[in-house]
Amino acid sequence: MKNKRLIGVLIGLALVIIAVLGYQSVTKKETKTTSATTVKVGVLQFVTHEALDEIYRGIKAGLEEEGYSGDKLKIDFLNAEGDQSKVQTMSQKLVANQNDVLIGIATPAAQGLASATKEIPIIMGAVTDPVGAKLVKSLDQPGGNITGVSDKTPIKAQVELIKELTPNVKTVGVIYSSSEDNSKSQVEEFKTLAEKAGLEVVVKSVPSTNEIKTTSEVLLSQVDAVWVPLDNTIASAFSTLVQVAKEAKKPIYPSVDTMVEEGGLASVVIDQYQLGVETGKMAAKVLKGEDVSTLPVNVFDEGTPVYNEEVAKELGITLPEK
Numbered sequence: 001m002k003n004k005r006l007i008g009v010l011i012g013l014a015l016v017i018i019a020v021l022g023y024q025s026v027t028k029k030e031t032k033t034t035s036a037t038t039v040k041v042g043v044l045q046f047v048t049h050e051a052l053d054e055i056y057r058g059i060k061a062g063l064e065e066e067g068y069s070g071d072k073l074k075i076d077f078l079n080a081e082g083d084q085s086k087v088q089t090m091s092q093k094l095v096a097n098q099n100d101v102l103i104g105i106a107t108p109a110a111q112g113l114a115s116a117t118k119e120i121p122i123i124m125g126a127v128t129d130p131v132g133a134k135l136v137k138s139l140d141q142p143g144g145n146i147t148g149v150s151d152k153t154p155i156k157a158q159v160e161l162i163k164e165l166t167p168n169v170k171t172v173g174v175i176y177s178s179s180e181d182n183s184k185s186q187v188e189e190f191k192t193l194a195e196k197a198g199l200e201v202v203v204k205s206v207p208s209t210n211e212i213k214t215t216s217e218v219l220l221s222q223v224d225a226v227w228v229p230l231d232n233t234i235a236s237a238f239s240t241l242v243q244v245a246k247e248a249k250k251p252i253y254p255s256v257d258t259m260v261e262e263g264g265l266a267s268v269v270i271d272q273y274q275l276g277v278e279t280g281k282m283a284a285k286v287l288k289g290e291d292v293s294t295l296p297v298n299v300f301d302e303g304t305p306v307y308n309e310e311v312a313k314e315l316g317i318t319l320p321e322k
């Protein structure tokens with residue numbers, strides 16, 4: 001009888017202990033998930049070139065400004081190195097990794113992410129023509145899981161710069177990549193505005209970086225100067241074009257400061273780092289709960305003139321005082 005009682009008490013005690021331990025482990029798990037404030041951001045960069053690297057640095061700064069850094073943020077970064085098949089597999093990987101937000105740096109990267117998911121929000125990092133690239137329905141009302149930042153270059157100001165610095169230029173060559181949707185609309189706009197300003201325009205496209213050398217040699221034998229859009233393929237092998245233009249003693253007018261530094265003559269440009277900062281801040285807005293489908297695309301289109309003094313000297317071109 002006494003023993004039975006004792007056993008009963010012991011069993012009761014054991015049950016209490018099991019219940020307490022069980023409860024503790026449940027609450028521990030609960031606090032673990034609710035205190036998990038780490039957000040996961042997947043970033044896909046299309047290719048390596050100075051401007052896109054600068055944009056990525058800006059993205060990290062923009063996220064940090066909004067409180068996402070250190071152990072609050074896990075960045076899943078991939079670079080497709082200009083390879084379309086890598087764009088696809090890497091996009092699928094970033095989706096499979098269950099990132100909270102995805103960022104595509106440059107048009108082909110944003111397009112790759114767009115075809116990999118219709119659910120996870122995507123932020124475009126520096127996409128020149130989001131509508132033409134079929135990424136959003138309109139800039140004001142994106143309408144799907146994609147919004148972001150557009151770097152619409154100030155092409156009119158670039159045409160005026162060509163006329164101002166090199167009034168003797170009559171024919172301008174354009175070189176761009178036929179596989180980039182971002183370049184098409186820029187080339188059309190340049191052609192229209194340059195012809196309006198009395199310039200003759202010769203357009204040539206390349207399927208990949210391999211053809212840049214021969215195509216630029218042909219182009220530079222036909223024109224007085226070359227204009228280059230925001231084209232990732234040309235940007236990633238820009239030194240090839242610079243070499244050919246140097247030998248022909250003709251100026252290159254690119255669309256970004258990084259290409260002016262690498263041997264272009266002059267341009268009117270948008271700050272690449274700032275584009276990145278705004279991209280990062282937009283990603284933060286979406287992480288904080290804003291609806292991506294109604295968040296308007298942030299369009300950058302006002303530029304600052306930049307010059308390469310060394311190139312101007314070599315070509316005997318006088319730069320404005322400032």
Ligand code: TRP
Pocket residue numbers: 051052105106107108126127128129151182229230231232235256272
């Ligand atoms: N706007 C380009 C795109 O839509 C990407 C880009 C940003 C870029 N900065 C650049 C390309 C500078 C060439 C040079 O893909």
